[in-house]
Amino acid sequence: MLRMMNGIARPSSGTVLVDGVSLAETDLIALRRRTGMIIQGSGLFPHRTVYQNIATVPRLLGWPDDKTRDAARALMEKMAMSFDAFKDRMPRSLSGGEQQRVGIARAMIANPPLLLCDEPFAALDPIVRRELQDAFIALRTDATIVFVTHDLAEALRVAQRVVLVHDGEIVVDCAAREFLDSSNPVARQFVESATVAA
Numbered sequence: 422m423l424r425m426m427n428g429i430a431r432p433s434s435g436t437v438l439v440d441g442v443s444l445a446e447t448d449l450i451a452l453r454r455r456t457g458m459i460i461q462g463s464g465l466f467p468h469r470t471v472y473q474n475i476a477t478v479p480r481l482l483g484w485p486d487d488k489t490r491d492a493a494r495a496l497m498e499k500m501a502m503s504f505d506a507f508k509d510r511m512p513r514s515l516s517g518g519e520q521q522r523v524g525i526a527r528a529m530i531a532n533p534p535l536l537l538c539d540e541p542f543a544a545l546d547p548i549v550r551r552e553l554q555d556a557f558i559a560l561r562t563d564a565t566i567v568f569v570t571h572d573l574a575e576a577l578r579v580a581q582r583v584v585l586v587h588d589g590e591i592v593v594d595c596a597a598r599e600f601l602d603s604s605n606p607v608a609r610q611f612v613e614s615a616t617v618a619a
Contacts, residue, residue, distance in 0.1 A: 423569060427458070428444045428452060428453070454478060456537060457533035457535070458539075459528045461539060461542075464524060465523055465527075471497075471502075471510050474512070475497070477527055496530055500525065500526055500560075502519065502523075517544065529560055532562055534565065535566075538567065573612065576600075581597055582595065593605045593607070
């Protein structure tokens with residue numbers, strides 16, 4: 422679904438609309454520049470420093486250097502990463518949690534109206550995962566965010582709406598606070614499994 426939302430994959434039928442416009446009629450390069458993407462494992466460019474990674478989209482958008490640097494500094498500080506300490510480091514020198522913080526900063530620096538998140542915290546230990554969930558929640562704007570996760574507790578924590586997809590069909594679409602009371606049998610399985618795991 423995420424790949425269809427930014428035009429990487431095409432639907433076999435139907436139409437994908439972003440802001441009411443069909444992707445078939447959209448400049449996909451321009452769409453991707455205004456779409457943030459946070460993926461599992463950060464997806465950082467290994468040959469670029471932390472700052473160069475975060476500055477990727479602002480440079481594509483033609484931001485002046487001082488605006489890019491100020492935005493990167495502010496965002497990194499919100500992510501509990503000192504700009505001066507981390508800006509020149511290479512991704513290989515960072516922990517998994519630090520790499521993911523950089524990935525979040527890169528995706529969010531230009532305040533994209535659409536943010537696609539593909540299990541961004543799945544590969545992290547529980548403590549780091551919780552810290553990054555907190556940071557992500559604090560950074561949220563009025564953007565449309567599509568956050569894919571298999572972790573029910575995470576979905577209920579970061580989302581306002583939960584959409585449960587089963588066998589390619591939407592079986593539940595409700596406010597996050599209502600999901601635990603859903604009578605849908607697949608939703609009940611998720612809730613019972615999460616309760617057992619807890």
